[in-house]
Amino acid sequence: MAVYVTSDAHGHVRALDEVLDQISLASDDVLYVLGDLIDRGPDPLGVILLVRSLPQARVLMGNHEQLMLHATAHTGAPRDGEFDLSGLDNITFTDWFDWMNNGGNATATQLCQLREDEYDEVISWASGLPLYDVAVAGGHTFALVHAGIDAGFVSEWREAHPEADPCEPAALLDLLGCQPADVLLWMRDGLAFPTRLVDEGGRGPVVVAGHTPSPLLAGLAGLSEEQCMSSERKGKVVVYGACEATGNRVDRIDIDCAAASGHGMGCVGVLRLDDLACFYADIREGE
Incomplete structure (x- = not known):
């Protein structure tokens, strides 16, 4: 049994399919998909269909799935091939604008092509993520979220549960449940600082997240371009965070390989947690 993680395919179903072919999932493998299946790329519903066809897949919500749910909660299902925006006021239209402004048009266009029962099924599935x-x-425990965690809430949890071991899955699930949804889905602040999950002895779970395209880590986490981009200047999986406070052990892994950027910089990546092996498929021109 192997454990794989991917994230932020952003509608690039061809690249996701290609990288999954590289790993050849066995029936007892597990594939965690950390959200942002939709928006930006050409076939967001194709990504959803592909992922949902995999019995090994366990899917988390990303901020783009949240954007879609917030926007469509005000419009309801599309009618006659389009969403009805006529009843939106200034507040509810902001949710629609936020989705469109973040690449939601590709997803909205495909949703308008579905029958009402098909549309309802997609929205219901996304709502339950x-x-x-x-x-x-590989003998290690990993916290899996779309965007990240807030170290302040980790400290509060540790103070409230001094005897708890966050390396134990049940304890770590409880800790993650204390993180606000907006942190788990949107967090980009504090990426340059320890998560406080790994102690000075180097013991503790590692956070695995997407959301932040790896090239942005040069500014947000203080990494060099060589650390956060491949030699071909493409996005890649980045393992980082080792410092004195973590016993010089890494405490974060970023798996957003910049697929949202499209051809040139973008890839869809998969990380095998057992040995941290990485697999990639480039976004092709025109995708």
């Missing part, structure tokens, strides 16, 4: 999960692989 969890915000976090825990994986154990």
Whole structure:
């Protein structure tokens, strides 16, 4: 059994399919998909269909799934091939604008092509996606979220549960449940600082997240371009965070390989947690 993680395919179903072919999922493998299946790329519903066809897949919500749900909560299902925006006021239209401004048009266009029952099924499925999960692989425990965690809430949890061991899955699930949804889905602040999950002895779970395209880590986490981009200047999986406070052990892994950027910089990546092996498929020109 192997444990894999991917995130932020953003509608690039061809690249996701290609990288999954590289790993050849076995029936007892697990594939965690950390959200942002939709928006930006050409076939967001194709990504959803592909992921949902995999019995090994466990899917988390991303901020783009949240954007879609907030926007469509005000419009209801499309009628006659389009969403009815006529009843939106200034507040509810902001949710629609936020979705469109973040690449939602590709997803909205495809949703308008569905029958009402098909549309309802997609929205119901997205609504039920969890915000976090825990994986154990290669003798290590991993906290799986879309965007990240707030170290302040980690400290508060540790103070309230001094005897708890966050390496234990049940304890880590409880800790993650204390994180606000907006942190788990949107967080980009504090990426340059320890998560406070890994102690000075180097013991503790590692946070695995997407959301932040790896090239942005140069500014947000103080990494060099060589650390956060491949030699071909493409996005890649980035393992980082080792410092004195973590016993010089890494405490974060970013798996957003910049697929949202499209051809040139973008890839869809998959990380195998058992040995941190990485697999990639480039976004092709025109995708």
